[in-house]
Amino acid sequence: MACLPALSLEACCRRSHGSGYKALRACRVDRDRARDLLAGSLPAGAPRAFAIDASTWPKCDAETSPGRGFYYSASRHSAGQPIVAGWCYQVAVGLDWAHDSWTRPVDQVRIQPGQDPVAATVEQIKALARRLPPGPDPVFALDAGYDPAALTRELANARVPAAVVVRVRDDRVFHADPAPNPGANGRPRRHGARRACRQPETWPSPDRQTAFHDASYGLVDARAWDALHPKLGRRGRWADWDKPPIIKATIVKADVQHLPKGASGGAKKTLWLWIGAPDPDRVDLETCVKAYLHRFDIEHTFRFMKNTLGWTTPKTATPEQADTWTWLTLAAYTQLRLARPLVADRRLPWERPLPPGKLTPGRVRRGFGQLARQLGTPARPPKPSRAGPGRPKGSRSGPRTRHPAVKTTPTKV
Secondary structure, eight states: OOSSGGGGTTTTTTTTHHHHHHHHHOOOOOOHHEEEEEEEETTOOOOEEEEEEEEEHHHHHHHHSOOOOEESSSSSTTTTTTTEEEEEEEEEEOOOOOOOOOEEEEEEEOTTTOOHHHHHHHHHHHHHHSSSSSSSOOOOEEEETTTTHHHHHHHHHOOOOOOEEEOTTHHHHHHOOOOOTTTSSSOOSSSOOOOTOOOOOOOOSSSSEEEEEEETEEEEEEEEEEEEOOOOSSSSTTTTTTSOOOOEEEEEEEEEEOOOOOTTTTTSEEEEEEOOOOOOOGHHHHHHHHHHHGGGGHHHHHHHHTTTTTTTTTTOSHHHHHHHHHHHHHHHHHHHHHTTTTTTOOTTTTOOOOOGGGHHHHHHHHHHHHHHHHHHHSSSOOOOOOOOOOTTTTTOOOOOOOOOOOOOOOOOO
């Protein structure tokens, strides 16, 4: 879809070319009901594993659009830097262990300029955990751009029964609890034995270990050490603290046999993961490692939503209109996923045939038109009408208000 008015050229569209933008201006989405509907579409028995990541809706030259900020973008650059002005959306999707690119979107929030990303993520996890049926604690996988220590602490303070899995750098250093020394004088030690990721000799035997086979990574060997904590400094989030807190977590070293097809040559076969949970004994190590390995499926979802479903295509003027279109895009993706076993494979001549239950999102979209004709539409037929009166004679409209993009300094830990 090159533009939103191009939808009027589809056979199912019976209204004017401007009806799409009119609908975005007038439409309102009940966000709570939308979240309940998406969470209710999760199949029974699906892994209680989710991925959370943010993506930017670029609005570099939209000076009249409010609520813009500067955010990271891997594909677009500004002044030589991977930063663009726009709206930032954080999406949560359900994961599966199948060897495909499908995910299950369940929630989205727009991160306001200057808003604390940790607080927004905690609220999103808290709201989603409440909507899930009773069962094991859910696992949320996030990339290295998130602060694992702050997330673990805030989730524990909010008493959210969930675990977060965050990738950490391979040059990090962690510490065990200090050994008791009742006869010593002076201030008690806060940090014990040193555990450096790049120094294997500093690591004792793992507290837990597991090995499993993954279709994309081959044999995966994971070793975990419990009750380790980083040495936090009085900067960033902890700048106003007299003594930064001790935040304990499970540190995991995961070695994979091979990388997925198409991975960059610089990708590493060893991952260091942070697992933060209120009760580490209730967290399954294999589920946490699988959740992070399949976290990259959300990148396929973002690409499909942008390139095929036209998520960032509309030239919306306000962030509220963008919110509405984002909800509609997530609903459309969910419809395609639910229609996966119902549509026929309309493959191109150079593509291999696939069984009905193995169709990709792109192939389901090709065959969804036949199914849509059978389902019908709840919309009423359009009524013929004359053109509107237009702008009143003699009225003048001045220039629209300009809203510069908000520049904030990211918090460093």
